C-alpha cells in the first residue's frame with residue numbers, strides 16, 4: 457500500500473447507466489449525506505468532454521464533503537480531475553503504468569474477481585486496495601464471475617490492504633461480507649437504483665457501526 461488514504465465503509469459507484477446527468481450530482485450528494493465514504497465514477501457511454509465535466513463536478517463535490525473520489529478504468533481522467541485514485545480491472549492499464557502516471561499518493565484499486573493469487577500479486581505491486589466479486593446475483597453486471605465468503609476469509613489472513621466486496625450487495629446480505637472480512641462494500645443498484653438514495657446509503661452505513 458502506498459497511499460495514506462484508507463478505503464473502508466460504504467463505497468458507492470455512481471454508474472451513469474443508473475444516473476443520468478440531471479441526477480448524478482444530487483444523487484451522489486445524497487449518498488454522501490447517508491454515509492458513503494468512497495465514490496467511484498463509472499461511465500461506459502459518454503464522450504470524453506462529457507466524462508471530464510461529470511468527473512470534475514463529482515471530484516469537487518467529494519472534496520467539499522470529505523469523501524474519496526475514484527475514477528473507474530480511466531487513469532488519464534483520474535489525473536485530469538485530480539481524483540484521489542483509479543480502479544483498474546483486467547482490461548485496464550497495468551497497475552505499474554497507472555502508478556507512474558498518478559504518483560505515490562494516488563489510491564489504486566484492483567479488481568481480483570474470485571482470484572486470491574491476483575490479489576496477492578496486486579498487493580506486492582503496491583495496490584492500495586483490492587476488490588472481489590460479484591458475491592450475489594447482480595443485475596448491473598450479471599455475467600460477473602461468482603466469489604464466495606471463504607475467499608474473503610482466506611484473503612483477510614493473507615492480505616494487509618483493504619478488501620472491497622462487490623456485486624448484488626443489499627443491506628440484508630452485506631453483514632455476512634463484513635463478518636467474513638470485507639473492509640468496504642461497493643454498491644450500485646442498492647443505492648442508486650433506489651428512490652430514496654440517502655436512506656438507502658444510511659442502511660448500508662449502519663452495517664459498519
Ligand SMILES: Cc1ncc(COP(=O)(O)OP(=O)(O)O)c(N)n1
Pocket residue numbers: 467469496498528529543544545546547548565567587588620622642
Ligand atoms: C470497487 C470495484 N470493484 C470492482 C469493479 C469492477 O471493475 P472491472 O472488473 O474493471 O469492471 P468494470 O466496472 O470496469 O465493468 C469496480 N468497478 N469497482
Ligand SMILES: Cc1ncsc1CCOP(=O)(O)O
Pocket residue numbers: 589590593594595596597600622623624625642643644645646
Ligand atoms: C462492476 C461490478 N463488478 C462486479 S459486480 C459489479 C456490479 C455491481 O453492481 P450492483 O451493486 O448493482 O450489483
Ligand SMILES: [Mg+2]
Pocket residue numbers: 528529543544545546547548
Ligand atoms: Mg474496469
